[in-house]
Amino acid sequence: MTVFPPARHDALELEELFTPEEKAIKARVRAFAEQHAAPIINKYWEKAEFPHELRSKFGELGIGGAHIKSHGCQGLTTMGAAAAIVELGRVDGSLSTFFLVHSYLGVMTLGLLGSEAQKAELLPGLSNFSKVAAWALTEPSNGSDASALTTTARKVPGGWILDGRKRWIGNATFADVVIVWARSSETGQVNAFIVRKGNPGFRATKIEHKISLRCVQNADIHLTGAFVPDADRLPGVESFADAAGMLAMSRCMVAWQPVGLVTGVYDMVLRYTSQRRQFGAPLASFHLVQERLARMQATIQAMYLMCHRLSQLYDAGRMSHEQASLVKAWTTARAREVVALGRECLGGNGIVADFLVAKAFVDAEAYYTYEGTYDVNVLVAARGQTGYAAFKTAGRANKAPPPTH
Missing domain, CATH: 1.10.540.10 (Acyl-CoA dehydrogenase/oxidase, N-terminal domain)
Known part of the structure; x- marks a missing residue:
């Protein structure tokens, strides 16, 4: 089509x-x-x-x-x-x-x-x-717990030697520059480095067999003695807090992604059910189909409004990590519901890519999972509500600052 x-x-x-x-x-x-x-x-x-x-x-x-x-x-x-x-x-x-x-x-x-x-x-x-740029933070053993990254940056005359592995890095197989986050041998803090295409110590291998976001070229990255000159270290990065700041802003943008997905599904389902006839009448005239269409459209409006308010808070400099996580978790969860309803409306045609809906159905799973899984994001949001952090790591108390919202 x-x-x-x-x-x-x-x-x-x-x-x-x-x-x-x-x-x-x-x-x-x-x-x-x-x-x-x-x-x-x-x-x-x-x-x-x-x-x-x-x-x-x-x-x-x-x-x-x-x-x-x-x-x-x-x-x-x-x-x-x-x-x-x-x-x-x-x-x-x-x-x-x-x-x-x-x-x-x-x-x-x-x-x-x-x-x-x-x-x-x-x-x-x-x-x-x-x-094209890529951004390499996640590692095979550190996804949600990104601050525990193990990739190292060892200082040598004139630059740095990077060693380690990254995983799920979008655009990495063809990117001209990759921003790699690694732990400095000098300070023990996380720094960021520009790794350029053709660096002999950099290898990106496409992750095969994905069912979701199949056109995105996610990669496993191997850094083996990759030399990066001093001029390619980002001077504005002093610790993992800088990476977290970028992720908070990105999470605001990611919260909008499911909105796009569900608008396309709704538009496709509305046209399909208006044109497809069964038992002598358009599917769109059936009570159950109309209920699904109304529920899909109402959810889309709510998703839009939550993202709009989050964007306002970001622009005002008042958006918190907890707010971003709350909205990202909620929009991705609602997107799963909308695409599932759309798939039901298309019957057998809901499982073929020709009508968009099957593709959106599986793409929603990636949105639900990346930039913090749904579970991690709702726990971040709840930390803001209760003042308690549900994540517990060795030697770290789970008491958070008092809630601000």
Whole structure:
């Protein structure tokens, strides 16, 4: 199916939450996703390959530079970025993730924590997607407990030697630069380093057999004596707290991803059930189908509003880790419900990729799991409510500061 259905999901006219400039971004990205991505994405999804033919079109959208306002970057607002994330995810979850990893982990880390020389060299190409960034924090043995990373950075004359492993790193098989987080031999603190394509001590191997976000090229990374010059250490990173700060901002953006996924599912299901006839009548005329459609649409409106409020708090400098975790956990959980209802409405056609819904059904599982699993995020949120941290590690008390919300 090459013609994407019209957008019919906005029951409460929530697009009015966007400024004219943000609406323009939304329109550009929607046109790109519907006209260029939708006709080809299924074949790449089937092969678990990234659609590199779309990269030049990505560069024309004016979205690659995230919030950064220098060196060619566009300085998107939070809602402008949300508009791009939602419209990409409406057609394909992998494209939304590619954009988020590149812009809101790679570009933002360089733009906020890099040196002037690093920004001047790398940001112009990254902002127009002629270069691609990846961000390597997670390790095979450290996912939710990312602060326990074991990758090391040993100081040597003129630079650093990186050794260790990373896992689930999006874009890493073809990225031009990878931001690698490693523990410094000098301070014992976590630092960040730019590892460039072609570094002989860097090897990225694609993770095979994924059922979710199949177009995203997640990789296992092996760092074996990888030399990084002093000029490629990010000077603004002093500890894991800097990585946590980037993740909090990214989590706000990730909370929007399920919104895009469910809007696409709803639009597809509404068209399908209106056109598909059984027992002499359109499926959309059946009571049970109408109940599902109404429940899907209502949930989408609630997801939109929670993300909008979180974005407001972020822009005001008042967003906490607990708030970001609460919204990310809730939107990903609700997305699973919406895509499941959509799959039911399509019957047997709900398990083939042709109608988008099956693809969205499995992509929702990745959103539910990455940037903190649902369980970890709800426990972070509950820490803010109760003042107690449910995570207990050796030698660390589980008493948290008093709740602030």
